[in-house]
Amino acid sequence: MLLNHRIARPDMTAEDVEMWRTLVADRSGLFFTDSRLYFLGQRLWERMRQHNLASYMDYYRYIMLDRNGEQEWAALLEGLVNNETRFFRHEPSFAALRERVLPQLWQQQQAQNGLNLWSVGCSAGQEVYSLAMLLLETAVFPPQHIHITGSDISGSKLAQAKNGRYRHFEIRSLPEAYRRKYMREYQQGHDQLFEVRSSLRQITEFRYLNLQAPEWHTTTQHDVVFCQNVLVYFSNETRLKILQRLCERITPGGYLFLAPTDVVSLRLPGMRPVYFPDALVYQRVAHTATEN
Template identity: 35%
Template sequence: MFDKEPWQSELVPLSEDVFRLIRDLIREYCGMFFDDASRFLLERRLSRRVRTNHLEDFRDYYRLLLYDRKREEELEAIIDVLTVNETYFFREQNQLRAFSEEILPVLKNTCRNKKIRIWSAGCSTGEEPYTIAMLILEYGNFAGWDIEILGSDINQRVLTSARRGVYRKNSFRTTDNYFIEKYFTEENALFTISDKVKQAVSFCYLNLLDPFKVKFISRMDIVFCRNVLIYFDCEARKKVINDFHDRLLDGGYLLLGHAESLASISTSFDLVHL
């Protein structure tokens, strides 16, 4: 008989009924939905959280998530272990080209108050909002303009990383050397973003399903929400998209991931081919 792998010996059994309780609680908290086929995934990824909290089983863990004073902290930890924070600079370059060559010129001609507000929702470790800042610095010619770029995420760990602005080489898989040399300083295989770019972006913790906090977001000219909706069920997607619509100024733009669509979710937006 073969010995178990280390990760197998640490697993805490997750019964079907408790899986559904925890699954529904996560869904209510942040909109992420896991179907029945995901039970082993949750068992594998959350067993360490059960052990870390010195609990016997997942039923005790569920009670912690319901009643414990640190439930909010634990729910944030769950988000951290369940989400894949796959991102890099200049991701989806065709869309970024449309942003810099089509959308920015339109805003420059129509924003009479010389203010532009951009929101990167689900910004992860910051590559997206910093990319936006570099494009504006490079192509916008917005000297004297009041430009705000906000990055938000539900994961405190990735926000801490975003604020540091230090990256490894895998964050630059599609980045032209020109941008790396101009906007980053390399030391010991780590790349630190320049203060000029960092100062253009602010970050905040935000659960997109928290209607009270979302309403405190300023009205925006552009919302980037790319490869975030894939984690949500249909109901959560509708709610988030409706909130984006409420937060956008008239004529504002919503940019989704290349594989995402508003079909069956919202009719409040007009599709623009750029």
Template identity: 30%
Template structure:
């Protein structure tokens, strides 16, 4: 199949659309990535050019293809207990709470982060009824579908202890051999929902004891980053904490936050 040309005008317009819809900034060096991800959509819908595909989106603002467009251009890199020190901090923080501990995983991707949060909190609260609740959200509906199923390759949990795998996962047999599935009692602690952080309303049931927003801000410009952080702060309970990715520094973006450790933040309203 011949390569469909991606013109400068097409790339510029794609960059404009994904910024408006998801706040993602596409640098020029992302051009090949954009091509590889969107060319499949163009071809699957039998369009002869990116221009034709983009014109279709423009004249059909409510079409489901807009979600596929967004899904194709979001990046989802995650793993269980990624940046493991965060879960040590979370455990210590949760141990000071008696019940009704609430966490928001604001970029849940394929689910490894919220399930890691759930495992951590289950070790604290022993799966007590209503002891904790996790909201797991993402803009990408495809990854949310994967997350909600809670099925992973055995190699994806190889870094976890055998005890942890035994306690929180079911091993597949037969055609499911080589796979694991999150146990229902753990999965029940998590509510998955689509949330676009650029939306005017998030419809999440705060306030939260902790918010995870890791390795997301790096895709936004400074203005968008500042606006999102400003909205996080009132969603934190007194003494609540906010987790960032390893390459993100929230104190440079918000005067209302202070560092409580490596990429962990509290609000100045709580600081004595």
């Protein structure tokens, strides 16, 4: 029997805050600032009610000691990760990629035999499929030379990304012409669904990745990396480590796209800022230090 949903969420003590901040940061790298503690408390309380646990300490012990603790941690993490996204979310970045970056990469001999892109924190796949549509539309590179990888920490979002199926509200930002060309519309019960066509599936793949993990198990070099609206959830120290590791996986001459809200005034070894209107972009100009 679940706890009464009308029972008010208990306040988090300073000890509760420190305990949960530490656990979440150690396991996922996510850092909750004071301004986001309410969100953290809400997500904890939602899971606590599922298990009839009335205190944050009891829930902590459940995750740490119960035989189902790992499964519960995965469920909690799903709620802590902000998966809000949409197709072509940051238009200035896509404009820079379409109008400037792709033509420049085509002129570089090493990119003409294949173009590798990586969407970090891809959520349910909207960014990956947006990149795929843009590349197919611009036709700078032939489809057989394009490979786009999406990675995320959320198992449920990766499953949706692999399925490539979306409800009508999830494709609200997708241009009508793209929807007709790259989506198959069908009815499932009372739901109107849209599924990506094979032309997008053939050039995309999805993988699980915890950015905080000691090893990333990927040595692929990428010509373009999109890491937008992801770094804002990490501490400054973790953010810099992630960026350094991302830069190591970018080919010389390749590009890193960040969200303007993610990072301000960071100097990245081997990278130089490139000006595009309303976009935050770096280009790799030299090899970075050896991976940590």
